[in-house]
Amino acid sequence: MDLDAHFEEFAARDWQTAEEGTVRVALVGLGEFARDHVLPAVAGDAGGPTDRTSFCEVTALVSGSPEKAESVADEYGVETVLDYDEFEAGEGVDAFDAVYVAGPNALHLDYARTAADHGKHVLCEKPIEASADRAREMVRACEDAGVTLMVGYRPQVEPATRRLRGLIRDGALGDPVAFHGWFTGHILEQGGPDQWRLDPDLAGGGALMDVGVYPLNAVRFLFGSDPVAAQATTSTPDAEFEGVDEHVAFQLEFPEGETASCTASYRAQDDDRLRVVGTEGQAALNPAFNSEINPTLTLEVGDERVEYTGPYVNEVAEEFDYFAHCVLTDTRPEPDGRDSVADMEAVEAIYESAETGRQVEVGETES
Known part of the structure; x- marks a missing residue:
């Protein structure tokens, strides 16, 4: 390799x-x-x-x-x-x-x-x-x-994520088949019961809108395509989370048959990572989504396995510098507004699927 x-x-x-x-x-x-x-x-x-x-x-x-x-x-x-x-x-x-x-x-x-x-x-x-x-x-x-x-x-400018996208584009894993990603933690413990994340009108949702959008955005970034359908479930077993999703699990389908399985939670063991499985190999990032991290990129192709941890990079500094660089050079950012509209269309399909129990085409909920 x-x-x-x-x-x-x-x-x-x-x-x-x-x-x-x-x-x-x-x-x-x-x-x-x-x-x-x-x-x-x-x-x-x-x-x-x-x-x-x-x-x-x-x-x-x-x-x-x-x-x-x-x-x-x-x-x-x-x-x-x-x-x-x-x-x-x-x-x-x-x-x-x-x-x-x-x-x-x-x-x-x-x-x-x-x-x-x-x-x-x-x-x-x-x-x-x-x-x-x-x-x-x-x-x-x-x-x-x-x-x-x-x-x-931030992950779109994090070096390990960008190196992984390069590997996928160069065919190191063969054709992408599946993505698995999750972001969980006891995320609301510092904010108290009156924080805006517990207000559905201000937040627009719960765990999906706060941390679930990270694996959602990551799979779109890595696959270079948008999902066409979503199947999902949400749950809120704790009364203090009433009105927002405490846990969410969703599956996305992509145009060429690839799938993504993602989970997010407001009350679970801290963890954030992703894995991409292809026809010839697989790769993983751990951790993948939190700020100021130093992820390890692991690749497995056939019988060969490589694990690499690059130098620490402050994701927040990278994000702000990338934005400023785009302004200075009149360059369109990759995570621009239209990219995030696509995320929100998928989010709305995920929530409708969780509510109705059926698979929902992405864009079907558009008003």
Whole structure:
């Protein structure tokens, strides 16, 4: 098995063509992920040069909590702090070129549309929005404004995932046959009973919308095609999760007969990994979806088995640099808005299948 071409420069940025430039970013929402992961990687000292961004910096904060925003601004030396009304009114827009939209899924469109109206590029946290219709509206708003829209699926820029896609494209596994992926954990323990992820109107769903979209997006990225049908089941045995799915399992069918089997859970042992089985071999990533990971890529072809763990890469820094690089070079991101609309169409088919007990064609639920 000749893997030199794929592993020789395992962590190389195969997407990078520019060497310099800076995109100034406003963080819209200062939740846990933005404070504990984004700011250290983009605005702070996250531990070393490989943990920091090269093409972007945080220059503005938008928050509904003035005390929190001022505290964060002081810690990271961010000069511009806005509340949501000021952001919508266009105050401080000269301080940033792009926005990172976090917070409740059902508010993403409003913030992204405001940014687009002000001519600002948008990096929107996954899964883009709470419905496919609102996702399409976001795409239209950004396209009409001529701004870049990217959705935050970090694994698409994680080196091991990109090397795996290269192996699949080069036929190292033969023809893809099946994908298995899962993302589970005790994910809501830190947020308390009033967090927005437990509000179906704000979240648009439960475990599927939060962590299940990672294997869903990954199989589309690795196979290079979209599912045509979904079969699924959800369950919510705990009363505190009423209105959102606590566990989800779904199977997808693809145009050439490939299948994907995926699970996600809000209350299960922490685990996230994927496996691709082909006609000539198989490959696995472990872990695969969490942030700031160092996954091991395992390949089995015939009797030969190779296991490779590349150097650590901060996925958050990679994601923000990839977005900024796309803005600087006027390049369309791979996880763009239309890519995420396809995810949401599959999500809606999954939920309809779970509700009706039948297989649902993807796109069948489109209004």
